Amino acid sequence: MTAPTQAPELAPQTNAHIDPAAQVADAGFVPVQTRSERPRSFDPDDFGAPTGREVNWKHTPVAQLKPLFTPVDGAAGITRSVSHEQYLGAPLAHGTAPRGQFFVPEDVVSAVAWQGAADAVHVRIPNDEEVAEPIVVTLHGTGGRADDHLVIEAGRHSVATVVLQHTGIAQYAQNVEIIVRDGAKLKVISVQRWDDEAIHASAHQARVDRDAELTHIVVSLGGGIVRVNPSVELAGTGSHGYLYGLSFADSGQHLESQVYLHHKGAHTTGDVLYKGALHGASARSVWIGDVLIGPDATGTDSYEANRNLVLTEGARADSIPNLEIETGDIAGAGHASATGRFDDEQLFYLQARGISEEEARRLVVFGFLTEIVQRIGIPSLQDELVDALEGELAAVTADVALSSPGEAK
Structure with missing residues (x-):
């Protein structure tokens, strides 16, 4: 099944599973392995509940994320505040641009968050405006279940920094949609400092237009299970994407990021660096990095790396870098991974x-x-x-x- 091309509210209804493991069991198909070919849908039923055999779930404790597989009505389990309310636009209902201009869920939790969040928060930076101070969106869990969708839009030739601060306790399914218009420079920093009981699964999808720049940073220091998956499309010629991450997993914590950087436009630049430390016998981190240099991405320069420092016996770090190149005309590309002790x-x-x-x-x-x-x-x-x-x-x-x-x- 391919991703729907029409508006979300017109997406076809179907009972057919697009879950790769379900395809194997029911139809004998080969599971999807390439990130760019993963099926997408706005309907959670199209995915079904993960079993842990799927390529995008096999390193994740899916049983503990089960509360996030069913939609709830809105973000009642989260309180929200925004430091600069002048940049807060009207809430975006389903089908209201720019919500969903390019965002399409690629797993069941993201589809659940799409359905459950009737109105998306819209942080909008006007064209040509440079915001000196960071715009801080504080999201505090009050112990309940929440679905949420945020849209961060940087207008043409604007400059801004947006910080997402996550604290408290919640069972939180979250989408973050990032749009960087022509010539804009945007930095998005997502900080997870949840209490130990929190579970948080988030899909960040970003599109970067011509001569624009996105710096995306994920910092995960707290929470029982935290899974933040950034997906960045360098769509415009001369666009830049810098994806950085930091995690420190203690005993009992599972901190995960599945990173996807798609070089789509020509002469694009990408740099991915994630670092993690693990302390405690049951500490666990997962990093999967996928870079795709498309057929039209000539002159691309891209590099991704993941480094992990294991501080105690029993801690485990899974690190899987992947690189696909579909053109022979590039400036450079590479990937690296290392996990070890002092x-x-x-x-x-x-x-x-x-x-x-x-x-x-x-x-x-x-x-x-x-x-x-x-x-x-x-x-x-x-x-x-x-x-x-x-x-x-x-x-x-x-x-x-x-x-x-x-x-x-």
């Missing part, structure tokens, strides 16, 4: 200069993670995240101190 040479270097092993470990981890924090460009938020990372590292240091000298911890 660098013994770095520890030795620091200890040889009189720094204790405990402090040396803290400095290595801190230096590893703060590269992403420094790209945020908002001093107050950077300070807040640095303090949060210091708190995470204090727990690591305490565990190391409790270990015997010869015990790997």
